[in-house]
Each structure stands twice: as structure tokens, then as C-alpha cells.
Amino acid sequence: MRVPFVFLFLLTACNVAPKYLAPSPKLPASFKTSGPWRTAKPSDHEHRGAWWSAFSDSRLSELMKQAEAANPTLEAALHRVEEAKATARADSAELFPFLTLNSSDKRNRSSGTISSSFAGGRAVTRLRTTLDLSYELDLWGKLRNTSRAAQTNAEAVEADYRSALLSLQGEIALNYFALQAQDEAIALLKRTIALRQKAVDLAQTRFKQGDVAQLDVAQADTELAATQSEAIGLEKKRHELEHALALLLGRTPSEFDLPSMSLSNKPPSVPRSLPSDLLERRPDIAAAERTMASLNAEIGVAKAAMFPSIKLGVLGGTESSLVKKLASSASRVWGIGPDIQLPVLDAGKNQAKIEAARARYDESAATYRATVLKAVNEVEDALSSIDVLQRQRAVQQQTVESAQRTVELAQKRYDAGLVAFFEVLDAQRTLLRAEQEATVIDGDLFLNTVLLIKALGGGW
Numbered sequence: 001m002r003v004p005f006v007f008l009f010l011l012t013a014c015n016v017a018p019k020y021l022a023p024s025p026k027l028p029a030s031f032k033t034s035g036p037w038r039t040a041k042p043s044d045h046e047h048r049g050a051w052w053s054a055f056s057d058s059r060l061s062e063l064m065k066q067a068e069a070a071n072p073t074l075e076a077a078l079h080r081v082e083e084a085k086a087t088a089r090a091d092s093a094e095l096f097p098f099l100t101l102n103s104s105d106k107r108n109r110s111s112g113t114i115s116s117s118f119a120g121g122r123a124v125t126r127l128r129t130t131l132d133l134s135y136e137l138d139l140w141g142k143l144r145n146t147s148r149a150a151q152t153n154a155e156a157v158e159a160d161y162r163s164a165l166l167s168l169q170g171e172i173a174l175n176y177f178a179l180q181a182q183d184e185a186i187a188l189l190k191r192t193i194a195l196r197q198k199a200v201d202l203a204q205t206r207f208k209q210g211d212v213a214q215l216d217v218a219q220a221d222t223e224l225a226a227t228q229s230e231a232i233g234l235e236k237k238r239h240e241l242e243h244a245l246a247l248l249l250g251r252t253p254s255e256f257d258l259p260s261m262s263l264s265n266k267p268p269s270v271p272r273s274l275p276s277d278l279l280e281r282r283p284d285i286a287a288a289e290r291t292m293a294s295l296n297a298e299i300g301v302a303k304a305a306m307f308p309s310i311k312l313g314v315l316g317g318t319e320s321s322l323v324k325k326l327a328s329s330a331s332r333v334w335g336i337g338p339d340i341q342l343p344v345l346d347a348g349k350n351q352a353k354i355e356a357a358r359a360r361y362d363e364s365a366a367t368y369r370a371t372v373l374k375a376v377n378e379v380e381d382a383l384s385s386i387d388v389l390q391r392q393r394a395v396q397q398q399t400v401e402s403a404q405r406t407v408e409l410a411q412k413r414y415d416a417g418l419v420a421f422f423e424v425l426d427a428q429r430t431l432l433r434a435e436q437e438a439t440v441i442d443g444d445l446f447l448n449t450v451l452l453i454k455a456l457g458g459g460w
């Protein structure tokens with residue numbers, strides 16, 4: 001009797017799914033922007049930590065905590081993870097025997113006009129209680145592949161959750177620093193308005209003394225009003241950014257308010273890494289790879305449908321028309337035997353399902369490659385932007401300093417009566433635009449630093 005059991009064991013060890021090989025896409029040895037680089041260390045399974053702490057901003061850290069606790073989109077993603085894990089547990093349960101207690105109490109009457117009908121026309125009571133044990137032999141790996149597909153799908157959904165969390169954190173940081181940059185621009189205009197007001201007061205005083213013409217007063221008034229209008233216009237975008245932050249925190253705009261802020265001198269420097277790090281750290285790449293593994297297992301499930309399916313069943317219990325007879329040995333019932341199903345003619349249905357499963361896998365492989373290329377491109381964009389902005393910032397600072405000297409010289413020439421007031425106003429406008437551009441560059445540096453951290457997978 002050993003041979004059949006050995007044969008049965010060998011059958012249950014079969015698996016018709018293709019062997020899954022983790023993808024290894026070709027990546028450049030380094031990013032286009034110069035290093036320094038460091039050795040890759042796998043860390044996708046590890047907690048990435050609070051990457052935003054590198055900005056040393058306690059208010060930003062508090063916003064991150066609030067968003068993780070209250071953002072409804074993130075909560076929905078978390079529930080999808082719970083659902084996927086529960087589904088995986090349910091599919092894995094199919095690998096084990098099932099024991100079911102069945103109990104019924106029925107009274108029915110059969111027709112009395114059917115020939116050869118036993119007890120025809122009589123009402124019969126049937127009380128039945130049985131324990132049914134069933135177990136499907138996983139001869140071709142169908143159950144194992146179903147379980148594996150569900151498990152890897154749950155891992156993909158969990159990676160999607162991490163991707164949603166990283167995206168949420170990135171959006172908060174982007175809106176937060178954009179709000180700071182907007183406040184810097186507003187503060188700059190307010191300082192300019194104070195200077196313009198002084199210029200108006202001075203022009204009016206000198207006009208009363210007969211030192212200048214009324215044109216100088218009119219020009220000073222015009223410049224002041226224009227600057228005030230520009231400052232008021234910036235408030236619109238500030239409100240929009242504040243409302244966007246409230247939405248990310250899962251709150252209404254009326255429940256959220258941030259006081260005026262200012263940017264730090266410069267964002268933190270992000271250690272640069274090798275392109276291969278993206279495969280270890282970016283959750284969207286991890287999700288794409290896990291999806292491939294899941295769909296590879298589903299090919300095995302589809303293939304298994306082409307082969308016989310065998311379920312072993314055992315039942316035992318009692319059946320009687322009288323309650324008092326249920327315990328009698330004569331009321332005992334039992335049954336044992338396999339249930340075998342073999343597809344004979346299906347008009348190509350199972351083969352079509354195999355081809356569809358393979359097509360889904362091939363699609364996921366293409367999606368994986370596209371995700372990797374997108375990741376590399378996002379890092380390259382952020383790196384090149386930071387490099388350009390840093391060089392532009394240095395030159396723009398020289399522009400601001402030169403514009404400040406020009407204003408000083410124009411003011412002195414005007415005070416000496418050598419030039420018209422228009423020359424002073426023109427120099428002041430040039431300085432304001434130079435300072436505004438410097439503020440924009442500083443804000444862009446913060447934003448692109450956040451984009452780089454996000455592109456690198458939320459940590460380093």
C-alpha cells in the first residue's frame with residue numbers, strides 16, 4: 001500500500017506554474033548629474049523614518065502626524081491592505097481540510113401518481129445530522145498558486161499603501177514650503193510698501209518745500225499703489241495653499257490656519273545614491289514587482305484547470321424520522337469516496353484563460369519596466385533642477401547685491417538733483433524684481449529637494 005501513497009505525495013508536489021524570476025531591469029551605473037554616490041543597501045522592507053526631520057521644522061513634523069492619522073484617502077488605502085490580507089488568509093485556508101457540521105429537519109410528501117415511487121403520496125419526516133470532512137488534493141499546485149497569488153497581491157496592495165503615504169507626505173511638504181515661499185514674497189512686498197510709503201512722504205515734503213515737481217509725488221503714489229495691489233494679489237494663492245493643506249490633513253479650511261512663515265536659508269543636502277537603490281526603496285516599484293509575482297502564480301491556477309481535480313470526502317452521522325431513534329445504531333449513516341472532475345470538452349475556455357493570464361503577466365512586466373524608467377527620470381529631473389537652481393541662486397544673489405547698490409547710487413544722484421525721480425523708481429523696481437526672483441529660486445530649491453526625496457523613495 002506504500003506505492004499509491006508515495007505516488008499521491010509526488011502528485012501533490014507538482015506545480016504547473018512557470019518559475020517566477022524577479023525582474024532585473026538594466027539601469028545606468030550612475031545618474032546623469034554628478035555624485036558623490038554610495039553603495040546600495042536593500043531597505044524597502046524597513047521603516048523609512050521621518051525623512052522630513054532633515055528640514056528641522058517642528059511645525060512640519062506635526063502636520064505629518066496629523067495627516068497620517070486623519071487623511072481619508074490614506075485611511076481608504078489602509079483598509080484595502082486589510083482586505084487584501086484577509087483575502088490572502090481565506091485563500092490559504094483552502095490548502096487545509098474542511099470539517100462541516102450539517103443538521104436538517106425536513107418533512108416532505110412525494111407524489112402518489114409516479115410509478116415505482118416508494119411510499120408514494122405519503123408525508124415523511126427526515127432528521128439528519130452529519131459531520132462532513134472534505135479535502136482537495138492540490139495535485140497541480142492550483143491551491144498553492146491561488147494562495148501565493150493572494151499573498152503577493154496583498155504585498156502589492158501594502159506597497160501601494162506605502163506609496164500613498166509617501167505621496168501624501170510629499171504633497172504636504174510641497175504645499176508647506178510653497179506656502180512659506182508665498183509668505184516670503186508677501187513679506188518682501190510689505191517691506192517694499194514701507195519703503196514706497198517713505199518715498200511718498202519724502203516726495204510730498206520736498207514738493208511742499210518747492211524742491212521737486214508734483215510729477216515726483218504722482219510717480220511715488222503710483223508706485224506705492226501698484227506694490228500694494230501686487231501684495232494683495234499674492235494673498236489669493238496663500239489661501240489656496242492653506243486650503244490644500246487642510247484637505248490633506250482631512251480637515252475643512254475653516255478648521256485650519258497657519259500663521260505667516262519664512263523659509264530657512266537653504267534646504268538640507270540630500271545624500272545621493274545609486275540608481276539601483278530605487279529598486280530597493282521605492283514603494284511603487286515594489287508594488288509593480290509584487291503584482292508580477294501574483295500574476296505569475298495566476299498562470300499556474302489557470303493551467304491547473306486543464307488537469308483532473310480530486311476531492312476526498314468523508315461523512316458520518318445519523319438520520320431518522322423520529323428524534324428518539326437518532327441515537328440508535330440503525331440510524332447511522334456514513335459515506336466515503338473521492339469526487340473527481342476532469343475537463344473533457346470546454347470549447348477552448350481553459351486555454352483562453354491561460355492565454356489571458358499570460359497576457360496579464362506580460363502587461364505587468366511592461367508596467368514594471370515603465371515604473372522603473374519613470375523613477376529614474378524623476379530622480380534625474382530633481383537632481384538636475386537642484387543643480388541648476390543652486391547655480392542660479394548664486395548668480396541671482398549677485399544680481400540682488402548689484403541692484404541694491406544701484407538703488408543707493410540713484411538715490412544719492414536724485415538727492416543731489418542730478419537725475420529725475422523716475423531713475424530712483426526704476427532702480428527700486430529692478431531691485432524688487434531681483435529680490436522676488438531670488439525668493440522664487442529659494443522656494444524652488446525647497447520644492448525640488450522634497451521631490452528628490454520622494455523620487456528616492458522617501459529616505460536615504
